Amino acid sequence: MMKIHEIRELIKLIDQSTINEFEYEENGAIVKMKKGVDAQVVSTFVPAPVAKQEIIAQPTVTSVATIEKIVEEPKAAEEVAKVEDANLHKITSPMVGTFYSSPSPDAANYVSVGDKVNDSSIVCIVEAMKLFNEIEAEVQGEIVEVLVKDGQLVEFGQPLFLVKA
Structure with missing residues (x-):
């Protein structure tokens, strides 16, 4: 005591x-x-801007039509990615912590790309202050992409997985 x-x-x-x-x-x-705090604490997550990398191709043909085609193709790919992104559900981190894809270092990952999940499927663990919190999918569908690496620090609201519902 x-x-x-x-x-x-x-x-x-x-x-x-x-x-x-x-x-x-x-x-x-x-x-x-x-502590007697009357003010309400509000935290927001603002994702850091992602720098775009442009690849400039050197055309071997000097025709204007070929150059226009090279310039137009990346725009079309970006539009397709945005449309696909709108159809995907993001599983986000409910807290700040460390992302773990498996229950222990020698165990298999909870989910991988292509795995089917339902509302109560555990997809990962986020460790915060020595507490291991199991994160559920909260959506039914197929894992399309894992957005973070094992052991990576994650922020509140940061997308962890993309799921095709």
Whole structure:
């Protein structure tokens, strides 16, 4: 059990820090502290802009029609990707943490590209503060793409998987 001077010291440390909520448990005794914060904390996720890489092809034929075709093809590919992207459901991270694709390093991944999932299928684990949280698909369909690597840090709202519903 903590002594009163230890609790006072802990209160001072929490008061001086940016921590708003603290919980400590030892031998069945629980100490919970909350700062009196009236303001509502709102966090938003703004994905970092992705830099486009343009590939400039050197045409071997100098006709204008060939050059126009080279310039038009990437636009058509981008439009197809946007249309396909609109038909896909994104499974996003519900918290900040570390992404794990399998329950342990030597076990098989929960899901891979091409696997069928349903609403309650576990697709990965996100570890936050030493707690391993199983993430469910929440949609029925087929995994089209895994967007993060095993062990990668993920943000709240970051897309983890694309599912064709």
